[in-house]
Each structure stands twice: as C-alpha cells, then as structure tokens.
Amino acid sequence: xxxxxxxxxxxxxxxxxxxxxxxxxxxxxxxxxxxxxxxxxxxxxxxxxxxxxxxxxxxxxxxxxxxxxxxxxxxxxxxxxxxxxxxxxxxxxxxxxxxxxxxxxxxxxxxxxxxxxxxxxxxxxxxxxxxxxxxxxxxxxxxxxxxxxxxxxxxxxxxxxxxxxxxxxxxxxxxxxxxxxxxxxxxxxxxxxxxxxxxxxxxxxxxxxxxxxxxxxxxxxxxxxxxxxxxxxxxxxxxxxxxxxxxxxxxxxxxxxxxxxxxxxxxxxxxxxxxxxxxxxxxxxxxxxxxxxxxxxxxxxxxxxxxxxxxxxxxxxxxxxxxxxxxxxxx
Amino acid sequence: xxxxxxxxxxxxxxxxxxxxxxxxxxxxxxxxxxxxxxxxxxxxxxxxxxxxxxxxxxxxxxxxxxxxxxxxxxxxxxxxxxxxxxxxxxxxxxxxxxxxxxxxxxxxxxxxxxxxxxxxxxxxxxxxxxxxxxxxxxxxxxxxxxxxxxxxxxxxxxxxxxxxxxxxxxxxxxxxxxxxxxxxxxxxxxxxxxxxxxxxxxxxxxxxxxxxxxxxxxxxxxxxxxxxxxxxxxxxxxxxxxxxxxxxxxxxxxxxxxxxxxxxxxxxxxxxxxxxxxxxxxxxxxxxxxxxxxxxxxxxxxxxxxxxxxxxxxxxxxxxxxxxxxxxxxx
Numbered sequence: 001x002x003x004x005x006x007x008x009x010x011x012x013x014x015x016x017x018x019x020x021x022x023x024x025x026x027x028x029x030x031x032x033x034x035x036x037x038x039x040x041x042x043x044x045x046x047x048x049x050x051x052x053x054x055x056x057x058x059x060x061x062x063x064x065x066x067x068x069x070x071x072x073x074x075x076x077x078x079x080x081x082x083x084x085x086x087x088x089x090x091x092x093x094x095x096x097x098x099x100x101x102x103x104x105x106x107x108x109x110x111x112x113x114x115x116x117x118x119x120x121x122x123x124x125x126x127x128x129x130x131x132x133x134x135x136x137x138x139x140x141x142x143x144x145x146x147x148x149x150x151x152x153x154x155x156x157x158x159x160x161x162x163x164x165x166x167x168x169x170x171x172x173x174x175x176x177x178x179x180x181x182x183x184x185x186x187x188x189x190x191x192x193x194x195x196x197x198x199x200x201x202x203x204x205x206x207x208x209x210x211x212x213x214x215x216x217x218x219x220x221x222x223x224x225x226x227x228x229x230x231x232x233x234x235x236x237x238x239x240x241x242x243x244x245x246x247x248x249x250x251x252x253x254x255x256x257x258x259x260x261x262x263x264x265x266x267x268x269x270x271x272x273x274x275x276x277x278x279x280x281x282x283x284x285x286x287x288x289x290x291x292x293x294x295x296x297x298x299x300x301x302x303x304x305x306x307x308x309x310x311x312x313x314x315x316x317x318x319x320x321x322x323x324x325x326x327x328x329x330x331x
Numbered sequence: 332x333x334x335x336x337x338x339x340x341x342x343x344x345x346x347x348x349x350x351x352x353x354x355x356x357x358x359x360x361x362x363x364x365x366x367x368x369x370x371x372x373x374x375x376x377x378x379x380x381x382x383x384x385x386x387x388x389x390x391x392x393x394x395x396x397x398x399x400x401x402x403x404x405x406x407x408x409x410x411x412x413x414x415x416x417x418x419x420x421x422x423x424x425x426x427x428x429x430x431x432x433x434x435x436x437x438x439x440x441x442x443x444x445x446x447x448x449x450x451x452x453x454x455x456x457x458x459x460x461x462x463x464x465x466x467x468x469x470x471x472x473x474x475x476x477x478x479x480x481x482x483x484x485x486x487x488x489x490x491x492x493x494x495x496x497x498x499x500x501x502x503x504x505x506x507x508x509x510x511x512x513x514x515x516x517x518x519x520x521x522x523x524x525x526x527x528x529x530x531x532x533x534x535x536x537x538x539x540x541x542x543x544x545x546x547x548x549x550x551x552x553x554x555x556x557x558x559x560x561x562x563x564x565x566x567x568x569x570x571x572x573x574x575x576x577x578x579x580x581x582x583x584x585x586x587x588x589x590x591x592x593x594x595x596x597x598x599x600x601x602x603x604x605x606x607x608x609x610x611x612x613x614x615x616x617x618x619x620x621x622x623x624x625x626x627x628x629x630x631x632x633x634x635x636x637x638x639x640x641x642x643x644x645x646x647x648x649x650x651x652x653x654x655x656x657x658x659x660x661x662x
Contacts, residue, residue, distance in 0.1 A: 029377050029476070029479075030377075030479070030481065033482070033565065034415070034481050034482050034483075034565070035381060035410075035411040035412075035414035035415050035482070035549060035550060036379035036380055036381040036411050036412060036414075036415045036417065036472070036479075037379070037380050037381070038377040038378070038379055038415070038474075038479055039377060039378040039379075039380065040377050040378075040476065041372065041378060043374065046360050046361075046369040046370060046371050047369070047370040047371075047372060047378050047471075048367035048368070048369055048370075049367055049368050049370065049380070049423065049455075049456065049469070049471060050366060050367040050368070050423075050456060051382075051423045051425045051456060051457055051458070051467065051469050052425075052458070053425045053427060053458065053460045053467060054460075055427055055460050055461065055462030055463070056462070057462070058460060058461045058462045059460075080366040080367050081366075081367060083366035083367075084365070084366050084367045084369070086367065092380065092381070092382045092469065094382045094383075094384045094467050096384055096386055096465055124380075125380065125381060125382060126382055127382070127383070127384065129384045129385075129386050129389060129390075130386065130389050131386030131387070131388070131389045131463065131465060132386070132462065132463035132465070134427055134462060134463070134465055136382065136384060136425050136467040138380070138382050138423065138469045140378075140380060141367070143369075145360070145371065148360075148361070148367075148369055150361065150365050151364070151365050151366070152365075218366060219366060234364065234365070
C-alpha cells in the first residue's frame with residue numbers, strides 16, 4: 001500500500017514532514033495516503049520508472065551521517081531518470097528499519113527531503129517496515145514519447161562524451177576508509193573530501209537538454225568502463241577511449257598516474273552522464289557545457305566491432321583496469 | 332538502475348527467466364535492460380503506482396517455500412492496484428539477498444512468475460542487491476483519468492460491501508504457527524489450509540468492474556476494522572457493521588464465535604476488496620458477484636460521524652477486537 005502497510009504511520013509521517021508536505025506536484029493526480037499514487041503524465045509522454053535499493057554495510061556505513069544516506073539513495077535513483085532524459089514526477093520510498101530510531105530517521109529524511117525539494121520531486125508513496133536497515137527508492141519521470149535516451153542507439157563514429165569529472169567518488173570513499181582505518185571517530189558530518197561519494201548530484205538538467213540532441217546515454221554508476229561496455233553491448237558496437245582526454249577529479253591530483261587512471265576508469269558512483277554525440281555536432285558541446293556550467297568532455301569514439309579499448313598518448317593500449325571496484329564487497 | 336545495479340546480472344537474469352521473457356507488454360515502450368523502463372499509458376489514463384516491501388521474519392518464514400514468498404510479494408502489491416481499479420502494466424522487483432542461493436531464487440521467481448504470467452504482468456525492471464533477505468515490489472497500472480477508486484468518497488448511507496470471505500488468511504497463519512509450535516518439519520509445499528495466508532489472490536477483475544460503479548475502495552490487508560477505519564477517516568464519515576452479515580472463511584467453522592469474529596474483523600492479509608456502494612444500486616450486486624464468481628456481501632453502511640461500530644443481531648455493540656493482529660511482531 002502506498003502509505004502505511006504495517007501501521008507505522010508515525011514513522012512515515014516523520015519522513016514526510018521533511019518533504020515540504022508537497023505530494024501534489026505537477027502531474028500528480030493523487031499523492032500519499034491511498035492504496036496507490038496516481039500520475040497524470042503529459043499527453044504524448046512516456047513514464048520512466050526505476051528502482052534502486054541501498055543496504056546497510058553494502059552501500060553505506062552504520063555510523064555514516066544519515067542525511068548523506070538519504071541524499072544518496074534519492075540521488076542514485078534520480079540519476080537513472082537523468083540518464084533517460086526524463087523529468088522527475090515523484091518518488092516512492094520504502095524504508096526497512098530495525099527499530100524506531102527517530103533521530104536517524106529525521107536526519108535521513110532531512111537529507112533526502114532537501115534534495116527532493118531542491119529538485120522539486122514530491123514524495124508520493126512508500127512505507128516503513130520492520131527489519132534490517134535498507135532503503136528502496138522508486139522514481140518516476142516523464143519524457144516525450146520516442147525521445148527518451150536509451151543505451152542502444154550509439155553508432156560507430158559517434159563521439160563518447162562524459163560530463164563533469166571522474167574518480168572523485170572513489171577518492172572520497174578511499175579517504176573515508178583511511179580515516180576509519182586510522183581509528184578516528186566517525187564525524188557528525190561528512191568530510192568535504194568525501195562529498196562526491198556521499199552526495200552525488202543527479203545530472204537531471206543535462207539529461208533533459210540531451211533529449212532530442214542525442215539518443216544514447218547512461219549514468220556512470222558502476223564505473224566508466226563498465227557503463228560504457230553496457231552501452232556498447234546494447235548498441236552492438238565498440239569504443240576507443242583516449243586516456244589523456246579523461247577528466248580527472250581534482251582529488252586525484254596527488255595520486256600516482258596508474259592509481260588515478262584506475263579510479264577514473266573503474267571507480268564508479270560518480271553519477272555523471274556518459275553519452276553518444278554525433279561528430280558533426282561537436283562544436284555544439286562547448287556552448288552546451290557553458291550553459292549548464294558543467295564540463296562536457298569528448299573522451300573517445302564509438303567504433304565498429306565490440307569491447308572498450310583505452311589508448312595512451314602514443315596510441316598504445318592501456319591495460320584495462322579491473323572493471324568496477326568491489327569497494328563495499330558488493331555485487 | 333533498471334537491471335543490474337550491482338553487477339548481479341546473472342541473479343536477475345535467473346529471476347527474469349520465470350517471467351516468460353515478456354517485458355514488452357501492452358503499454359510497455361521499453362522493458363528491462365536500460366536505466367529506466369518506459370511506460371506508454373493509454374491516452375486519458377492515469378498511472379497508478381505502489382510499492383510493497385516484504386522482509387524475512389517480519390512477513391515470511393526463513394524456511395517457507397520460496398514460491399509462496401514470491402507469489403505473496405507480488406499479490407500484495409497487485410492488490411493495491413486492484414483497490415484503485417487499475418489494470419496492471421508492469422512490475423519492478425528489488426530483491427536483497429544475503430548470498431547467492433540459486434535454488435531459493437529459482438523457486439521464488441517461479442512462484443512470482445507464475446502469478447505474473449497468469450495475470451499478464453510483465454517484469455519491466457528491478458535489481459538484486461547483497462544484504463539481509465527482503466523483497467520490494469513496485470507495481471504500475473493504469474485507469475481512465477478520474478475513475479480510479481479512492482478511499483475518500485464514501486458517503487453516509489452508502490452500503491459497506493466486502494468481496495469473498497474474511498479470516499482465512501489469519502486461520503491459515505494460525506495453522507502454520509501451530510504446526511511449527513508442534514516442532515514438525517517445514518513442509519516442502521504449503522498446507523492447503525494455509526493457502527489464504529500464503530497465496531492471496533489480488534482482486535483485479537473486481538477492481539476493474541467497480542470502476543465507474545463506485546468511487547471508493549480499499550483492499551483488506553491490515554484487517555477489516557483497520558482498513559474500514561482508513562476509508563472512514565479519508566471520507567470523513569463513520570460506519571456500522573452487522574456482525575451477523577460478515578462472511579466467515581470456512582476455515583473458521585470450528586472456531587469459537589468470539590475468536591472467529593476477531594479473525595474476521597482484525598485478521599488482515601485477506602486481500603479482499605472493501606468498497607462503498609450506493610444503496611440504490613443494491614440489486615446490481617448479485618449479478619455482479621455471479622459474473623465474477625466471487626461473493627459480494629453487504630456488511631453494513633457508512634454513517635455520519637466517525638469511527639466504526641459493530642452490532643450484534645440484537646443491535647447491541649460488539650466490543651471491538653483489537654485492530655489488527657501483530658502476528659509477526661511487525662509494525
């Protein structure tokens with residue numbers, strides 16, 4: 001049910017308070033409190049839907065500030081809408097909690113609610129359940145029929161473009177792990193160095209702008225190589241990347257070149273968008289990046305064949321780093 | 332992401348196999364394998380969405396046949412669509428698993444897939460994640476704009492009608508608990524006596540038929556009294572039930588009258604539909620029930636005021652049983 005499966009209305013009510021009470025957004029015919037929420041997508045639009053689950057010890061630390069857990073759970077889910085070029089309509093939140101920890105729940109809801117309000121995503125359903133801590137976020141969005149970005153339409157000769165910088169989330173996680181290794185107390189708020197890991201930003205504005213300008217995008221959640229491989233597989237093509245072109249997060253400045261490259265290629269969790277771009281439109285990237293205030297970097301091109309190759313400045317293949325760090329022992 | 336958040340493609344693939352591979356149903360523009368699924372609701376329709384989470388030890392037993400877990404997780408979620416009068420479009424399945432237990436997963440997927448195929452609900456997204464066993468099911472459906480059944484439109488004088496019989500799920504759970512108490516081995520398949528608890532049937536056909544004939548319905552998941560109270564609260568009215576009119580599940584035949592009444596009023600998990608019905612249309616119930624091959628019983632009426640009263644044959648109030656058994660210690 002949409003609101004109160006287990007009679008834990010008060011817990012869900014507590015969460016709800018941090019969402020400005022707005023469950024009747026544009027396109028929401030019925031919000032919280034019934035068996036289902038009802039969406040009224042615009043005529044000629046498709047509804048995009050995705051679900052993302054975050055589990056304690058697999059995706060976040062027990063002593064991690066709860067606000068960051070709330071932020072990231074929503075951000076990761078919204079990133080899937082961004083990757084489709086869909087505009088968010090609403091979110092459903094299923095929280096499983098071992099016990100009523102009002103402080104944790106309040107902080108969690110605050111972190112998620114802050115992002116939801118900033119991006120104008122109403123909370124339209126969900127529930128709280130008793131059990132081991134886990135968060136399942138369902139996001140819904142809309143995009144004009146036929147215009148949603150898929151993984152399957154990259155063509156040989158298209159440029160491979162990525163937004164922002166890569167490796168920052170991985171660097172942030174490493175900093176956090178080192179801090180823990182050193183036995184230091186968990187901080188009440190996150191270290192700014194860890195922001196890219198704890199507080200990713202879904203690239204919704206970019207996704208919307210890409211719609212109509214390209215047909216292929218994915219978000220970089222598993223890692224650049226892994227996600228690019230998903231696109232290549234779905235599009236039945238290959239890709240070649242130029243190692244020197246890859247945008248490194250500033251946090252990697254002090255890293256050895258090999259470690260930095262590995263973080264950029266396989267770190268994951270950056271939630272940037274990776275997309276195909278017609279070579280003829282190359283000149284349009286700069287004004288687009290400028291309008292969005294977000295770097296858009298050509299890092300290679302799609303090719304006939306299959307698989308992803310990374311070349312160094314001399315044109316020699318770089319040994320592919322392992323695909324995606326198993327940082328939380330997950331998978 | 333829609334398919335493979337944690338790279339556990341093979342596990343999700345294993346689940347998928349039991350859904351006839353149909354992820355491109357009517358109204359599905361894009362199924363599995365991209366960042367989101369895309370739905371194409373019919374013009375003039377709203378999209379109904381709900382999420383339901385089932386957690387080990389809270390909602391099901393560790394040694395319970397996994398097929399029943401799969402069946403019930405989907406049935407409970409679809410019941411929310413039934414309660415809105417929405418026709419199912421698709422389901423997203425987020426499974427959290429402590430380890431790869433292929434046998435469990437196969438049986439689980441088989442149980443869920445069987446129901447999904449019978450009701451023609453395609454699997455359009457979801458993922459598998461590492462962590463304590465839990466299942467989160469997101470269902471999507473559609474209904475003509477303005478026709479979805481809500482909780483909020485019951486009016487004093489409307490009849491209170493319930494489908495099927497009540498208390499059977501509770502009786503089934505009791506039988507199962509007694510079997511466990513007696514230390515008997517868990518059976519490989521469920522006892523037929525427990526079917527109403529383990530294998531509820533979402534009343535989708537009824538919900539669809541009710542659309543246009545009434546504006547108010549809810550599914551009986553928390554228990555008759557609790558769910559009727561939800562309707563009364565949302566509709567700003569009260570209700571009076573006739574104890575003698577309540578349809579008892581045959582499993583309660585040997586129970587004491589008091590225990591049977593408590594099971595009927597508060598047992599929960601029956602997933603029948605409870606709806607408001609204009610007194611003027613009373614004669615239409617019988618042919619409807621006959622067409623659906625499902626009993627539809629007038630059990631009382633909505634009243635001015637608030638709260639739910641239960642009257643015995645002599646018109647005296649029956650002491651309300653506690654609202655909803657806390658059978659799994661949940662809530």
